[in-house]
Amino acid sequence: MATPVDGALTPITAFALVGALGVGSQWLAWKLRLPAIVLMLAAGLLIGPVLGVFDPRRDIGELMGPMIAIAVAIILFEGGLTLNLHSLAGAAEGVRRLVFLGAPLGWLSSTLALHYVAGLGWESAAVFGGILIVTGPTVIAPLLRTARLQQRPSALLQWEAIVNDPVGALAAVLAFQIVVVVHADMTAGYALWELGRGIGFATLVGLGAGWGLARAFDRGLVAEYMKVPVLFASVLGVFALADGVLHESGLLAVTVMGIWIANAELPSYAEMRRFKEHATILLVSGVFVLLAAGMNLDALSVLDWRAGLFVVVLILLARPAAVLLALALTGVPWRERLLVAFTGPRGVVLIAVAGLFGERLVAVGLEDAALIPPLAFAVVVATVVLHGFTLAPLARALGLTAPGRPGLVLVGGSAFATSFAEALQRLEIPALITDANLIRLRGARNAGLHTFYGDILSETAEFKLDLIGYDTVIAATDNDAYNTLVATDLAPEYGRGNVFQLRRDTRETRRHALRTTLGGKRLAGGLTYGELNKRMHEGWRVRSTRLSEDFGPEAFWRRYPESVPIGELPAKGELRIFECFADDETPPELTAGATVIHLSPPEESGEDDNADDQGASGQD
Incomplete structure (x- = not known):
């Protein structure tokens, strides 16, 4: 040399x-x-x-x-x-x-x-x-x-x-x-x-x-x-x-x-x-x-x-x-x-x-x-x-970019997906629900939500569906294997930190545990599709509550002791979905001033309450 x-x-x-x-x-x-x-x-x-x-x-x-x-x-x-x-x-x-x-x-x-x-x-x-x-x-x-x-x-x-x-x-x-x-x-x-x-x-x-x-x-x-x-x-x-x-x-x-x-x-x-x-x-x-x-x-x-x-x-x-x-x-x-x-x-x-x-x-x-x-x-x-x-x-x-904050794609039409998308819509966050079964999209379509009838992994979805305004994916179908497939396939495109799925129904033993290269993050709460579906039939729904100086994280937990926080929207920032770690029942740490998106039982949320909380006052 x-x-x-x-x-x-x-x-x-x-x-x-x-x-x-x-x-x-x-x-x-x-x-x-x-x-x-x-x-x-x-x-x-x-x-x-x-x-x-x-x-x-x-x-x-x-x-x-x-x-x-x-x-x-x-x-x-x-x-x-x-x-x-x-x-x-x-x-x-x-x-x-x-x-x-x-x-x-x-x-x-x-x-x-x-x-x-x-x-x-x-x-x-x-x-x-x-x-x-x-x-x-x-x-x-x-x-x-x-x-x-x-x-x-x-x-x-x-x-x-x-x-x-x-x-x-x-x-x-x-x-x-x-x-x-x-x-x-x-x-x-x-x-x-x-x-x-x-x-x-x-x-x-x-x-x-x-x-x-x-x-x-x-x-x-x-x-x-x-x-x-x-x-x-x-x-x-x-x-x-x-x-x-x-x-x-x-x-x-x-x-x-x-x-x-x-x-x-x-x-x-x-x-x-x-x-x-x-x-x-x-x-x-x-x-x-x-x-x-x-x-x-x-x-x-x-x-x-x-x-x-x-x-x-x-x-x-x-x-x-x-x-x-x-x-x-x-x-x-x-x-x-x-x-x-x-x-x-x-x-x-x-x-x-x-x-x-x-x-x-x-x-x-x-x-x-x-x-x-x-x-x-x-x-x-x-x-x-x-x-x-x-x-x-x-x-x-010129109006040629994705509007507002980046949105979220929910794979699987269900009562949970519909309730979650409605909560995001009220916060002006784009939400898309996809399912290959048209009947499962009926509730979301009746609610006027953005839906896609078809497989999210199909060629039609890739070339016909404009996903530029979405940066997070939650795979929440009743098929655990399909949820894992969706999360694995979309992780390189959306980033592994932005792809989530429901907890699998199979016990997380050594025999059934997946490799870390497969699937996405486990959605907060650690609920399976069956557990989530059961709660929705019991009247649970997704709502959002804004935290403030007078109504901070501690006040939130006193008011909603059984709620399952799914994510939060900072006052200045983008939607953040919470992850549930294996064998960890510790609730996620909430940020003061953010709007918490959570799954709440009917006795906490109010059966006839169709608007979201605005903070400590509780005014709808």
Whole structure:
């Protein structure tokens, strides 16, 4: 191993620093409810050009370019894995317009802005304008996770970002080939033949690899524990093979491969996608820190007022005009059109591809192309910071986010579920009751509650039911095995701390105890379905009582000695469901000032009392 120069980090230390800063930024963003991309960029700029602690080209060397290329390929493949065609419900027309019409219009509008505002020549503007088509799944995914958008606008932004990423790269390749024809002794026909051959080959390789892997996985030709490693190796092979024929066409190949596998209906698809999502979080974190740390402040110093004006025109005119024209005369509501039009963050692919083509155009003899890398970085920083802080407020202003506090999904229609949902409804917390038996939903439907007739684990529920406004699940059916299945399946999506189930009817002995990886938390009270159902028939019901300074936890227990607290709603915060620990009969600790949601017997709650308590006064 080569000895690092003075002040340089060893490659191992550099990788450790990038990983710690990237993942640490993601965690801090989650904790502070801030856009993760903004913190990752800030961390990279701080350790790189500001403090000079880390320089990727100095500390990592020539490996940086291939590492970023492979990371982008894996990110796009994982993005393709999320693009199941069923998720296009209600958004298919909009996605087609954004890809087939919006991309060319975006190319044209960006090229015009680059030429007339930023001052680039037509050749450099055409190449960079193609790259600006991309919006980037590396940026969109974290933003969507934070903003909690409704299903259709979220699908529009996600599909556009993933599909247009390779489209933008290929548009830049097309423009670059034309520039090469003009500046070299090459016929236009030959250049177009090379381009068509590369795109066709990449598409065929992606389709072939996706079809082959799907067949192999479905027929059991690959061991279960080998599926993810085989996927990784295949992605790298497909990317390298296609990229060897036409540079940047590897992005198209891996995207096509991912989309094919996503729609192959493989039994192990969910496990593969979750693992890929985890890998993508690591890669996105690392790539953003690397790119920010590697930015040269001297290169940025060449930007002038025209560059700033170009960024403004791109965000406020070029992007909105292309999107609004593409979505005109479609069934997409105008509010969703506005949200998509003014949401166009750029990310990893833009910087990586812009840096590559900037160098190639300068080599051809276009000196103004030296402005492309710093302009690309300025666009990424401006759009990431702007949309990172404005997407959620803009979506709320347009009414395209989940309303109010996150809600709760009750799996299993029963008297308890109906009473619980009614109590949440009075507190203005969304509640959804699901059941595959329509008769069991009769009480909830008669009460005007939000219900879903069907299996919560079905494909219909996944693609037709908008669950963005819910962050907690309680499995409360009369089938203990099904409750465990629901809790186990939904735990990775909702978080294991937010998935609960009723206590199983089987005695918790060593012989019958489940592994800790199965099921969810036990709902407070430790009641089985039979015990809960019996109490509801005896007149028990779920109600809420607000604690105050005069009516604190001790007063609550004096007034409701037999009640079973299920959860509480802080004065400023989100719903918290109580957990019952095994062999622990200690009641949960109540928070002063919170509203307690509890199951109470009729002698405590009052048989004719239809309103909830408001505190010590007891006024309804």
